[in-house]
Amino acid sequence: MKKAFGLVICAAFMLMACNEANAEKKAAPVQNAKPAAEQPSAQQAAPAQEAPKAQITNIDWAKALEMQKAGAALIDVRTPGEVAEGTAPGSVNIPLQEAAQRIAEFPKDKDLLIFCRSGKRSLAVSQLLIDNGFERVFNVVGGFMAFPKN
Numbered sequence: 001m002k003k004a005f006g007l008v009i010c011a012a013f014m015l016m017a018c019n020e021a022n023a024e025k026k027a028a029p030v031q032n033a034k035p036a037a038e039q040p041s042a043q044q045a046a047p048a049q050e051a052p053k054a055q056i057t058n059i060d061w062a063k064a065l066e067m068q069k070a071g072a073a074l075i076d077v078r079t080p081g082e083v084a085e086g087t088a089p090g091s092v093n094i095p096l097q098e099a100a101q102r103i104a105e106f107p108k109d110k111d112l113l114i115f116c117r118s119g120k121r122s123l124a125v126s127q128l129l130i131d132n133g134f135e136r137v138f139n140v141v142g143g144f145m146a147f148p149k150n
Helices: 001-032 061-069 078-086 120-131
Strands: 057-059 073-076 114-117 137-142
Touching: 057 061, 061 073, 061 114, 061 137, 114 120, 120 137
Parallel strands: 057 137, 073 114, 114 137
Antiparallel strands: none
């Protein structure tokens, strides 16, 4: 009998606790509600959305050379020693190690065609440019190793 009475008491406490929790959930919005004049409008409450960030576009050498003829800037990010062994005609050498310090030398008004030896350094410089507000950035896939030799 004592056990049954104890179970009834425990059940009663559990029901009261559940009811109190539900009452708090229902009452919470009412307690925090502000008059319409004090509530921020949807335009004020939403943070300003940033413009979508530009993305790196991968292109092959055929497209890169076509774009260069149309006025795009071809940027070789290899070391001067590598460039001395050969580079794409009309390219400008800005090595990866100097790219951040020479960021002002990258023209913002042109498409930027970035290449290196195989494609990894050019991708790093391309990302640096995107992070610094450049929007027309193209990574030449395969780097100078894929440059047409004819």
